[in-house]
Amino acid sequence: MxxxxxxxxxxxxxxxxxxxxxxxxxxxxxxxxxxxxxxxxxxxxxxxxxxxxxxxHAGESEDKTSIYTTTFYALSIALFTVFGSLLAMIWGYMF
Structure with missing residues (x-):
C-alpha cells in the first residue's frame, strides 16, 4: 500500500x-x-x-535531458528578452 x-x-x-x-x-x-x-x-x-x-513529471521520462535543456533554453530566451527590453526602453541604452 x-x-x-x-x-x-x-x-x-x-x-x-x-x-x-x-x-x-x-x-x-x-x-x-x-x-x-x-x-x-x-x-x-x-x-x-x-x-x-x-x-x-519532468524527471521521470527517459528523455529528461532534452526536457531540461529545452526548459533552460526557454528560460534563457525569456530572460534575454526581458532584460534586453529593460535595457533599451528604461535604462536608455541603444544598440
Missing part, C-alpha cells in the same frame, strides 16, 4: 504551500521594496522548479 501512496506529490504540495505562505508574508509584513522583490523572485523560481519536477 505504501508504494501506491503518492508521497512525493504530497510533499511537493506541502512545500508549494509553504512557499506560497512565504510569498504572502511579503504582503503582510512591512518590508523594503528590494527585500520583498528578492523574496518574491526566489520563491517564484523555486516554486516553478517544484511544479516542473514533481507535478509535470
Amino acid at each position: 505504501k508504494e501506491l501512496f503518492p508521497m512525493k506529490q504530497v510533499n511537493g504540495f506541502i512545500f508549494s504551500m509553504l512557499l506560497t505562505v512565504i510569498a504572502l508574508s511579503v504582503y503582510f509584513l512591512d518590508m523594503s521594496y528590494s527585500v520583498a522583490l528578492t523574496i518574491l523572485l526566489v520563491t517564484a523560481f523555486i516554486q516553478a522548479g517544484v511544479q516542473l519536477v514533481l507535478f509535470m
Whole structure:
C-alpha cells in the first residue's frame, strides 16, 4: 500500500504551500521594496522548479535531458528578452 501512496506529490504540495505562505508574508509584513522583490523572485523560481519536477513529471521520462535543456533554453530566451527590453526602453541604452 505504501508504494501506491503518492508521497512525493504530497510533499511537493506541502512545500508549494509553504512557499506560497512565504510569498504572502511579503504582503503582510512591512518590508523594503528590494527585500520583498528578492523574496518574491526566489520563491517564484523555486516554486516553478517544484511544479516542473514533481507535478509535470519532468524527471521521470527517459528523455529528461532534452526536457531540461529545452526548459533552460526557454528560460534563457525569456530572460534575454526581458532584460534586453529593460535595457533599451528604461535604462536608455541603444544598440
